[in-house]
Amino acid sequence: MDRKDKKILVVDDEINILKALVYALKKQGYTTFEAMNGKTALDIVRKESIDLIFLDVMLPDMDGFEVCRKVKSESKTKQIHIIILTATRSQETDSIIGLECGADGYILKPFSIADIVSRVEEILA
DSSP states (O other), X not given: OOGGGOEEEEEOSOHHHHHHHHHHHXXXXXXXXXXXXXHHHHHHHHHSOXXXXXXXXXXXXXXXXXXXXXXXXXXXXXXXXXXEEEOOSOHHHHHHHHHHTTOSEEEESSOOHHHHHHHHHHHHO
């Protein structure tokens, strides 16, 4: 499958992070979608065939863990890979909660774009 056939959703309420990730993923040839809150993210995953979600923990309407649980609980969306993005100091707790709710991994902010691209290629290979 060609990279352009892979759809990635980036969910973050920090516009600079959102735009940087989307830009980097598009530059690599991926089709991207973006959301700044959990409700929009859930609307997108229910309409599109998303392959991977980069999901911030701290969102304005519901936290990323709740979004993750909802995605993983629906038969149509449970196969979507999810990487939790977190800036919190309690990274060990966040990683455990993230894995318990079905995430495939987590990345601590600040992160490098090279790490993101590497993770995408590892998951979507």
